[in-house]
Amino acid sequence: MLSVLWAGMMLVSVICAVMTGHVDALVTSITASAKAAFEMALGLGGVMAFWLGLMNIAEEAGFIRGLARVIQPCLRRLFPEVPPDHPAMGAMLLNIAANMLGLSNAATPFGLKAMESLNRLNTQPGVATNAMCMFATINTSSVQLIPATGIAFLATGGAQHPYDIVVTTLLATIISSIVGLSAVFWLQGSKWFKLEPTASGTSEQGS
Amino acid sequence: MQLVNWISSAVFLSFVAGIPCVGAFKKIKVFDVFVEGAQEGFNVVLRIVPFLVGMVVAIGMLRASGAFELLAQGLGPVLNAMGVPPDLLPLMLARPFSGAASNAVLVDIIRAQGGDSMIAHMAATMIGSTETTLYVVAVYFGAVGIRRTRHAIACGLIADAVGMFVSIFICRFLIAG
Numbered sequence: 467m468l469s470v471l472w473a474g475m476m477l478v479s480v481i482c483a484v485m486t487g488h489v490d491a492l493v494t495s496i497t498a499s500a501k502a503a504f505e506m507a508l509g510l511g512g513v514m515a516f517w518l519g520l521m522n523i524a525e526e527a528g529f530i531r532g533l534a535r536v537i538q539p540c541l542r543r544l545f546p547e548v549p550p551d552h553p554a555m556g557a558m559l560l561n562i563a564a565n566m567l568g569l570s571n572a573a574t575p576f577g578l579k580a581m582e583s584l585n586r587l588n589t590q591p592g593v594a595t596n597a598m599c600m601f602a603t604i605n606t607s608s609v610q611l612i613p614a615t616g617i618a619f620l621a622t623g624g625a626q627h628p629y630d631i632v633v634t635t636l637l638a639t640i641i642s643s644i645v646g647l648s649a650v651f652w653l654q655g656s657k658w659f660k661l662e663p664t665a666s667g668t669s670e671q672g673s
Numbered sequence: 674m675q676l677v678n679w680i681s682s683a684v685f686l687s688f689v690a691g692i693p694c695v696g697a698f699k700k701i702k703v704f705d706v707f708v709e710g711a712q713e714g715f716n717v718v719l720r721i722v723p724f725l726v727g728m729v730v731a732i733g734m735l736r737a738s739g740a741f742e743l744l745a746q747g748l749g750p751v752l753n754a755m756g757v758p759p760d761l762l763p764l765m766l767a768r769p770f771s772g773a774a775s776n777a778v779l780v781d782i783i784r785a786q787g788g789d790s791m792i793a794h795m796a797a798t799m800i801g802s803t804e805t806t807l808y809v810v811a812v813y814f815g816a817v818g819i820r821r822t823r824h825a826i827a828c829g830l831i832a833d834a835v836g837m838f839v840s841i842f843i844c845r846f847l848i849a850g
Contacts, residue, residue, distance in 0.1 A: 468771060475731040483738035491737040499733030499781075503726040506780045507718055515714035520692050522710020523703050527696040571713070578816050585817040592820045599825040602813055606806040606829035607836070612688055613801025619779055620797050623788030631794055632681035634847055635801035638839040642802055646832025653824035661823075 509622025517614040521569050533563035544647065545597050554583030558601055565605065568614050577605060596654045607646040609639050677847045728777030736781060757841060760792050764799060765837050769806045769830060794848045798840040803833040
């Protein structure tokens with residue numbers, strides 16, 4: 467999929483350049499882009515190494531668990547079908563806390579474990595439960611306390627105040643999460659996505 | 674704006690100074706742990722270099738060939754009506770599919786517009802407030818053999834779209850261009 471897209475981008479560029487007379491610019495752009503990509507990655511290296519070093523301390527010092535405890539009350543309300551002491555709840559809390567701290571390497575194993583536990587509560591194999599869709603949406607709407615990658619790229623690109631995006635990102639991600647989670651409650655009971663009750667009597671707990 | 678800068682610095686500094694202090698208070702050898710994590714950060718960067726080079730070259734070619742201008746001309750009126758700068762369109766299209774491609778588009782935007790530009794701040798805010806929804810859904814649901822993902826993709830894409838538009842408007846209000 468990505469391979470076809472990549473080759474297609476190059477083909478389109480060549481055709482466009484010939485049509486619009488930008489062939490010279492196209493040729494010089496290739497080496498310039500390759501060089502710039504590497505320079506950006508080098509700049510990223512310093513900031514990312516520092517940040518992940520800091521986050522390693524945070525992990526060791528128990529910040530993930532601390533944050534998980536803070537967000538626990540919110541999470542119970544978002545997952546009415548999951549018993550509060552079910553293993554899925556613990557795994558989801560740790561996944562979301564790790565994601566908020568930007569520790570995606572630590573977050574993924576918790577996330578997969580959460581999906582596995584949620585699937586044990588599933589009565590219709592192969593069909594997503596409401597809780598799974600809620601969990602996936604929380605993950606994709608990405609509440610991140612410090613947008614380390616964006617800061618690193620901006621700083622490497624010569625921004626004077628790359629940290630300004632901390633506030634803008636936080637506001638954007640909070641609003642997008644609120645809308646995303648509202649969409650979950652709205653769509654889980656809608657006629658397109660509703661769970662059909664099975665013979666075993668699975669009850670729909672939509673809002 | 675001064676206030677944004679002040680709050681951002683305060684949040685950032687509380688992380689940078691607060692985490693090692695809490696760690697030291699808990700009797701962790703904070704510098705050793707830091708170095709270990711930083712090594713991992715370096716590995717992350719080494720891993721993304723090939724993806725970044727491949728994608729930045731392809732996106733740079735599209736920009737140099739004039740394809741972006743054609744696209745911006747064609748969709749300009751629609752995008753303007755929605756308040757979206759045409760320069761951000763490639764990022765908005767790539768973001769749900771691929772982290773490598775969207776990082777590369779961010780690099781391309783920063784190169785073309787400068788790190789201090791409004792567009793670059795909008796793009797970086799977008800990257801931070803959205804996710805590669807289709808990838809996340811594929812990995813998470815694929816891992817447990819779920820075929821019917823129901824509303825998961827729709828909700829993820831709604832959150833992404835809202836994040837993108839809010840990024841544009843918030844930067845326009847809060848960041849001095």
